[in-house]
Amino acid sequence: MSLDPPDAPWVKDFPLKVFACGEPMDKASGGVRRPWHRYGYCPAFIPWLKAHTRDYDVVTVHGLWNFSTMGARAALVGADVPYLVMSHGMLDPWFKRNFPLKGAMKQALWWFNEGPLVNNARAVLFTSEEERILARQSFTPYRAKERVVAYGTSDPGPLRPGQTEAFRALVPNLRRPYLLYLSRIHPKKGCDLLIDAFAEIARDGDGVDLVMAGPVSDDYFAELKALAERRGIADRIHWPGMLRGDAKWGGFHGCEAFVLPSHQENFGIVVAEAMACAKPVFITNKVNIWREVTAGGGFADEDDRPGVVRLLRRFAALSLDERQVIGERARAIFLSSFEVSRAAEDLNDACRDAMAGRT
Incomplete structure (x- = not known):
């Protein structure tokens, strides 16, 4: 499930099924872009999540500070479907220190949206020990069940001709x-x-x-x-x-x-x-x-x-x-x-543990 335009080429070319509920590209390019569109606002997103969340064994929420996390908080917190949150560095205190006004706004959002989402997740996934440690310094209250998982990319192999x-x-x-x-x-x-x-x-x-x-x-x-x-x-x-x-x-x-x-x-x-x-x-x-x-x-x-x-x-x-x-x-x-297969193994293990009630 994503906020991408359903007619986007990267959605069409993706090898797995994607439920893209964003505004179509032809409509978005021809109209006025409202401020809330930058946040990813999509009126169909929360109803879809509430209607279909229970179709899945586990849900993984990627990233924070956009409309998808608002929808996730509304649909997942208090529901009986286990979920994970992968922060992708968005809890790093560097941003709060260097952009204090944005940091204050995010603290306000934390109290009613990101905080409940993070603190009620079966696990919050970090891609390094350092990211996990730094996340504790950003917003309060912080009661995340932390877990470090592998992350990476595919092996490019040796130098090739050309x-x-x-x-x-x-x-x-x-x-x-x-x-x-x-x-x-x-x-x-x-x-x-x-x-x-x-x-x-x-x-x-x-x-x-x-x-x-x-x-x-x-x-x-x-x-x-x-x-x-x-x-x-x-x-x-x-x-x-x-x-x-x-x-x-x-x-x-x-x-x-x-x-x-x-x-x-x-x-x-x-x-x-x-x-x-x-x-x-x-x-x-x-x-x-x-x-x-x-x-x-x-x-x-x-x-x-x-x-x-x-x-x-x-x-x-x-x-x-x-x-x-x-x-x-x-x-x-x-x-x-x-190497990417290590990341896949770790993510699969995290999902299995979430379904089993382990953190």
């Missing part, structure tokens, strides 16, 4: 080995810290370049390029834009290491993808899977300039053999913790 060429076509001036950043290019991701820190190791020699891959606004792109110019490393940074398909996997497989200096990251699928490609990863301790990463597959430090400088200096100090060993460990961690 992948390197697809990537290299997007970075024609790249001649050196390189560090890879691949994510949305946004202030939240610590991109300015990365460029500043990279300047510190770049001036020590011609070891590596930096590839900054991802979508970016024109204003922020100009700001980052100006920073690179001021630090004298503009020719050492490459901007291929968004990487997809073969170019993406060519970029992963060809890099020396992967870097993500985010100020907040609930999971970081790109981190798991880099580990799947047997690459050492260097992240901040605000990427919530840092505990798993630092079990042998990479390093984590603070999300400030000194922390990111330490990360890159740590990379520069590694020998080629050490990078290979850490990369092999990273892949082993991916297979044991982040």
Whole structure:
């Protein structure tokens, strides 16, 4: 069940049955978008849930702070159907600290909507130990029955023919080995810290370049390029834009290491993808899977300039053999913790336990 338009191509192409109760795309595109539509308001959603919830053995609610959770609270709290809530990072206190007005509004919503939904669930599912710990700091009252489950992505496999060429076509001036950043290019991701820190190791020699891959606004792109110019490393940074398909996997497989200096990251699928490609990863301790990463597959430090400088200096100090060993460990961690079949097993176990009355 979702709030998607029923005529959306991703709904039609989905391999399982989807009950999409949103407004049709042709109607939505031609009309005025009301403020409540941004919240996901759909008049058919709550009646459908109340009428059909008991057709299912267990219900999983994905995400918070939208109309689907309001419908879930109305239909599930107090009903005799067990349900789970997967927060997907939406209980992270980072948002409350950085957007206090929104945080106050969410606390009000918590008292009558999200709070009852979360506190009455058979289990609230988190994708890392760090996410579970941080969730306790956001809203009150908080009485969730917490459970950490695996999360991740499919194994991309080894480098395939054409992948390197697809990537290299997007970075024609790249001649050196390189560090890879691949994510949305946004202030939240610590991109300015990365460029500043990279300047510190770049001036020590011609070891590596930096590839900054991802979508970016024109204003922020100009700001980052100006920073690179001021630090004298503009020719050492490459901007291929968004990487997809073969170019993406060519970029992963060809890099020396992967870097993500985010100020907040609930999971970081790109981190798991880099580990799947047997690459050492260097992240901040605000990427919530840092505990798993630092079990042998990479390093984590603070999300400030000194922390990111330490990360890159740590990379520069590694020998080629050490990078290979850490990369092999990273892949082993991916297979044991982040490969998608592990996530499916954990979610199935959580559903079975909910049906059996276990948490």
